[in-house]
Amino acid sequence: MLTGDEANIADLVRDNPAAxxxxxxxxxxxxxxxxxxxxxxxxxxxxNVQILARDAGMRRDALYRTFGGRIDPQVSRxxxxxxxxxxxxxxxxxxGSISPDGAAARLSEAFAxxxxxxxxxxxxxxxxxxxxxxxAHKLGxxxxxxxxxxxxxxxxxxxRVFNLFTALQxxxxxxxxxxxxxxxxxxxxxxxxxxxxxxx
Numbered sequence: 001m002l003t004g005d006e007a008n009i010a011d012l013v014r015d016n017p018a019a020x021x022x023x024x025x026x027x028x029x030x031x032x033x034x035x036x037x038x039x040x041x042x043x044x045x046x047x048n049v050q051i052l053a054r055d056a057g058m059r060r061d062a063l064y065r066t067f068g069g070r071i072d073p074q075v076s077r078x079x080x081x082x083x084x085x086x087x088x089x090x091x092x093x094x095x096g097s098i099s100p101d102g103a104a105a106r107l108s109e110a111f112a113x114x115x116x117x118x119x120x121x122x123x124x125x126x127x128x129x130x131x132x133x134x135x136a137h138k139l140g141x142x143x144x145x146x147x148x149x150x151x152x153x154x155x156x157x158x159x160r161v162f163n164l165f166t167a168l169q170x171x172x173x174x175x176x177x178x179x180x181x182x183x184x185x186x187x188x189x190x191x192x193x194x195x196x197x198x199x200x
Contacts, residue, residue, distance in 0.1 A: 010046040017086040017176035024087065024174040031162035031171055033072065040081065041069035047085065055084035072157040075123075076116035082174070088112060089119075090173045097169040103129075104170045116155075123161065124152030126168070138167040 012019045020043055027039035044052065044067040053060040057080060066073050067081065082089060091107035093099045103126045110122020127135065127150040136143040140163075149156050150164065165171055 006042055010042060013043050014046045017179070020085055021087050021174045021176040025172070028172040028174065031166045033159045033162055036158060036162070037067075037069045037072075040067045040073070040078070043085065044081065052081075052084050056080045072159045074155040074157055075119065075161050076155045078158055079111070079116040079119060083114070086177045086179050087174050088177050090175055091165070091170050092173050094169045094171055099168055099170045103168045107170065120155060121152045123156065123164070124150050127164070130168075135167060139163050 009023060013023055024039055024043065027035045044063065049063060050060055053063045056063060056077075058066070058077070063081075065071065066077050079089065089111040091104050091111060093104045099105075106126055107122055110125070111119045113119065113122075127146065132146055133143055136146045139146060141149070148154060149160055
């Protein structure tokens with residue numbers, strides 16, 4: 001458990017996948033969007049944001065806008081951020097419960113893939129394996145909207161994923177990964193001029 005004020009936690013999670021995984025697991029445990037938004041914002045701002053944006057494949061302003069704590073991010077962007085900070089998402093049953101039809105194991109396998117599209121397809125597969133009418137009732141959604149949101153073609157927002165996880169009695173666990181080999185950061189500024197060879 002990471003304790004202390006935000007400044008202390010920021011120091012702990014800076015360039016530290018192990019600490020990030022512990023902190024995000026704690027803050028994601030209740031499938032609570034506000035807690036997750038605040039945690040993602042703190043972790044993002046604790047890093048070198050310019051390099052983080054490059055590694056996540058996002059513009060710096062888009063990174064701040066997505067993870068500034070005010071909007072409901074799409075799951076693909078969350079997973080791209082996870083990859084950039086060298087952590088990955090796993091899915092486990094909520095303590096004391098059994099997820100239906102092995103949903104936790106199937107989701108964990110899908111979220112372990114490098115491509116966020118695999119996670120989105122995994123969500124779709126698990127949803128379609130349920131009694132969708134009963135699931136829609138638990139989610140407070142129309143059956144048609146459940147199919148639209150989790151049909152595999154839409155990139156769902158994190159709040160929708162959390163609501164689904166609550167209905168399925170599962171939650172995220174964030175695990176640290178070995179740091180990836182990144183391409184060297186390009187130097188800023190204009191390239192140095194090469195003097196022309198003198199003519200005889």
